[in-house]
Amino acid sequence: xxxxxxxxxxxxxxxxxxxxxxxxxxxxxxxxxxxxxxxxxxxxxxxxxxxxxxxxxxxxxxxxxxxxxxxxxxxxxxxxxxxxxxxxxxxxxxxxxxxxxxxxxxxxxxxxxxxxxxxxxxxxxxxxxxxxxxxxxxxxxxxxxxxxxxxxxxxxxxxxxxxxxxxxxxxxxxxxxxxxxxxxxxxxxxxxxxxxxxxxxxxxxxxxxxxxxxxxxxxxxxxxxxxxxxxxxxxxxxxxxxxxxxxxxxxxxxxxxxxxxxxxxxxxxxxxxxxxxxxxxxxxxxxxxxxxxxxxxxxxxxxxxxxxxxxxxxxxxxxxxxxxxxxxxxxxxxxxxxxxxxxx
Amino acid sequence: xxxxxxxxxxxxxxxxxxxxxxxxxxxxxxxxxxxxxxxxxxxxxxxxxxxxxxxxxxxxxxxxxxxxxxxxxxxxxxxxxxxxxxxxxxxxxxxxxxxxxxxxxxxxxxxxxxxxxxxxxxxxxxxxxxxxxxxxxxxxxxxxxxxxxxxxxxxxxxxxxxxxxxxxxxxxxxxxxxxxxxxxxxxxxxxxxxxxxxxxxxxxxxxxxxxxxxxxxxxxxxxxxxxxxxxxxxxxxxxxxxxxxxxxxxxxxxxxxxxxxxxxxxxxxxxxxxxxxxxxxxxxxxxxxxxxxxxxxxxxxxxxxxxxxxxxxxxxxxxxxxxxxxxxxxxxxxxxxxxxxxxx
DNA sequence: AAGAATTATGCGATCGATTGCACATTGTCA
DNA sequence: TGACAATGTGCAATCGATCGCATAATTCTT
Numbered sequence: 001x002x003x004x005x006x007x008x009x010x011x012x013x014x015x016x017x018x019x020x021x022x023x024x025x026x027x028x029x030x031x032x033x034x035x036x037x038x039x040x041x042x043x044x045x046x047x048x049x050x051x052x053x054x055x056x057x058x059x060x061x062x063x064x065x066x067x068x069x070x071x072x073x074x075x076x077x078x079x080x081x082x083x084x085x086x087x088x089x090x091x092x093x094x095x096x097x098x099x100x101x102x103x104x105x106x107x108x109x110x111x112x113x114x115x116x117x118x119x120x121x122x123x124x125x126x127x128x129x130x131x132x133x134x135x136x137x138x139x140x141x142x143x144x145x146x147x148x149x150x151x152x153x154x155x156x157x158x159x160x161x162x163x164x165x166x167x168x169x170x171x172x173x174x175x176x177x178x179x180x181x182x183x184x185x186x187x188x189x190x191x192x193x194x195x196x197x198x199x200x201x202x203x204x205x206x207x208x209x210x211x212x213x214x215x216x217x218x219x220x221x222x223x224x225x226x227x228x229x230x231x232x233x234x235x236x237x238x239x240x241x242x243x244x245x246x247x248x249x250x251x252x253x254x255x256x257x258x259x260x261x262x263x264x265x266x267x268x269x270x271x272x273x274x275x276x277x278x279x280x281x282x283x284x285x286x287x288x289x290x291x292x293x294x295x296x297x298x299x300x301x302x303x304x305x306x307x308x309x310x311x312x313x314x315x316x317x318x319x320x321x322x323x324x325x326x327x328x329x330x331x332x333x334x335x336x337x338x339x340x341x342x343x344x
Numbered sequence: 345x346x347x348x349x350x351x352x353x354x355x356x357x358x359x360x361x362x363x364x365x366x367x368x369x370x371x372x373x374x375x376x377x378x379x380x381x382x383x384x385x386x387x388x389x390x391x392x393x394x395x396x397x398x399x400x401x402x403x404x405x406x407x408x409x410x411x412x413x414x415x416x417x418x419x420x421x422x423x424x425x426x427x428x429x430x431x432x433x434x435x436x437x438x439x440x441x442x443x444x445x446x447x448x449x450x451x452x453x454x455x456x457x458x459x460x461x462x463x464x465x466x467x468x469x470x471x472x473x474x475x476x477x478x479x480x481x482x483x484x485x486x487x488x489x490x491x492x493x494x495x496x497x498x499x500x501x502x503x504x505x506x507x508x509x510x511x512x513x514x515x516x517x518x519x520x521x522x523x524x525x526x527x528x529x530x531x532x533x534x535x536x537x538x539x540x541x542x543x544x545x546x547x548x549x550x551x552x553x554x555x556x557x558x559x560x561x562x563x564x565x566x567x568x569x570x571x572x573x574x575x576x577x578x579x580x581x582x583x584x585x586x587x588x589x590x591x592x593x594x595x596x597x598x599x600x601x602x603x604x605x606x607x608x609x610x611x612x613x614x615x616x617x618x619x620x621x622x623x624x625x626x627x628x629x630x631x632x633x634x635x636x637x638x639x640x641x642x643x644x645x646x647x648x649x650x651x652x653x654x655x656x657x658x659x660x661x662x663x664x665x666x667x668x669x670x671x672x673x674x675x676x677x678x679x680x681x682x683x684x685x686x687x688x
Numbered sequence: 689a690a691g692a693a694t695t696a697t698g699c700g701a702t703c704g705a706t707t708g709c710a711c712a713t714t715g716t717c718a
Numbered sequence: 719t720g721a722c723a724a725t726g727t728g729c730a731a732t733c734g735a736t737c738g739c740a741t742a743a744t745t746c747t748t
Contacts, residue, residue, distance in 0.1 A: 013703095013704060013705085014704065014705060014706095015704075015705095023727075023728090024727065024728050024729075025704090025705080025706095025728095026705090026706075026707075026727080026728070026729080026730095027726085027727055027728075029705065029706065029707090030706095030707095030726095030727090033706095039725080039726070039727090040726070040727080041725090041726060041727090044726085044727085058465065058468060058469045059469060059704090059705075060410075060469070060471065060703090060704055060705070061469050061470045061471065061705095062406055062409045062410050062415060062470070062471050062703090062704080062705095063410050063703070063704035063705045063706090063733090064704080064705050064706070065406045065705090065733090066404075066406050066407050066410050066703085066704080066705080066706095066732090066733045066734070066735095067704080067705050067706045067707085067732070067733050068705085068706065068707095068733085069733075071406060073449075073470075081431055081432075081434055081435040081438065082431055082432050082435050082631075082648070083431075084428045084431065084631055084632075086431070087425055087426055087427075087428060087430070087431045088425075088426050090425055090450070091425040091426045091452060094425065094450065094451065094452055095452070098451070098452075098463075103449050103451065103466065103467075103470065104449065104450050104451070105417075105447050105448065105449060105450075106434070106438065106448050106449075106450040107438065107442070107447065107448070108435060108438055108439070108442075119442075121402065122447065123447075124402060125402040125403060125404065125405050126405045126406070126417075126447065127404060127405065127406050261632075261635055264635070286632070287428055287631075287632070288428075288605075288630070288631070288632040288633070288636065289632070291605055291608065291636040291637070292632065292635040292636045292637065293635070293636065293637025293638075294637075304426070357733095357734060357735085358734065358735060358736095359734075359735095367697075367698085368697065368698045368699075369698095369734090369735080369736095370697080370698065370699075370700095370735090370736075370737075371696085371697055371698070373735065373736065373737090374696095374697090374736095374737095377736095383695080383696070383697090384696070384697080385695090385696065385697090388696085388697085403734090403735075404733090404734055404735070405735095406733090406734080406735095407703090407733070407734035407735045407736090408734080408735050408736075409703090409735095410702090410703045410704070410705095410733090410734080410735080410736095411702070411703050411734080411735050411736045411737085412703085412735085412736065412737095413703075
């Protein structure tokens, strides 16, 4: 008993400080709030601060939240925490939020809408002030839940087709154009595309970017297979299908680095060499893809900045609920490495 | 005004449900709590549940926390969210916590003790029920803050020298022994070690593991350089120093995959080939190291399971504050790939 | 049938910080 | 000097769920 009780003994409430300082707790509260301290006489402020320090007072964020209705908490929902792509995004979000005094409630929602919904409900019950979703499908039922609940929400990395909420995504169309132009510049004419899942904006937009860029170059943009998920295994399967359906390809533009790595595997399985037989371009510039063999030429996405931008957008909306919805595109950048070479 | 107000219009309090159902709010509370519903007549339970559903009621976790003193929130502090090693740990922690109805407050504490302390204070002010620290130094001032505040705390991935708190770490000594024994088995005799920072348990224990295993094999364990941080750049610098100080090495056991990758870079710079000239073993089995050239032989750590175990240990302690402090070792496993080969 | 035991529900204090309003004190100006 | 403003502080309601205790209703004993 004793040990547990004394361990939890966290006195130091506003009340206890006020008593010790001989003032009312509301006065103590004001003295400790930098924004209100000027309304209180300097001597009292000093006395209260000293007492707070002495007692090791820490304002109870929970009690404050209950009263004010704001928790200074933001929920962040990711589709897969283990996927290295999301760590830097999370990092960016966290950094921008911390700067503004907000904390992150992080949850892995998986790819299942029902589970994501359950998680979002849980976050809402915790009275998060806002949400960042990295899980959005092109038409996302989870977002509906968020909006219905009146919780300011921002999408990151993936967006919906229609702008119901602000979003920050990479400029997928442009990124894929850079990839295609690079390949075309190297002399490639028969270029295939490993597309991402249909339900995700990244999958669709990058595919559109591929098609547009191919047409712009006067090339046939029909060598496409769609992967069912962003994973190596699906990438390998899709590559196999692509190579079978469109023989004679000399280059592949993948919608995602993991798909590109799957392509590496399938090429190796068939005894083909990259880049000698087939050039490959990825998308994302995941950590370590500069050290694989061959180093992957890929489209770099500013993940951390994307996360930061999303958080800032959310913070703006929290400050002003009537802020415009805006869709922000982050610039994509082609990173040249060893997986592409000029057509012999 | 109107839009903001109506957007935030989240009625549905216990009170509103109770009124609509014609009962007292305490009755409604009990009817909605599975653990107490049996004390209430089935008809009332049904009526209340129906009403809750109709109004879209969600219990306010904040208000509940204030009253009960438990937030069902656990703070998780990481040294570097962008480091791919921590994502799976976080994933494991999150999964185990979610199962028990807890949520994660995630914060990147960096490597600076002052900043980590500030973050922990913030988490404590948010009344987290417990903390998971992945940042521990061998003697960690931040842990002192946690313990002084009476917040149950568990260390993960890195532990202190003395067991002030429960911890879950990989069996670093054994892992390094596996690496050395593998190299010795391949015929290597002149083996160097890239050690991690002195201040981290992983750095010291793996180094001890290296020394012990070398001595056990009757070999000289003095070819060691200590990296200042776990990064490729420091790994490259340390490798340069190691090769200069101990010419004739045929193998290197690194304390960490990033250090091993730094070694790759330095070998390449010197025109040496891995594994032909020098074999390299890493530690951690980070994502993608199976696809670099050459694929890295490394000691796999069960990151996700480590996170899960840490969370479970914390949950146990939350359930029973007098639970024993325990230091848990997760088994390490050698993964054979292409960066090591038999001495010619 | 009186009393005991059990069950169902209501009551109201409580957690700790916040904040609109009231009150008191002092200063200012005509 | 009387009316008025400015300033500093106290008062008490409030946020919403929880839970010990009280009370009412019901069933069980003997």
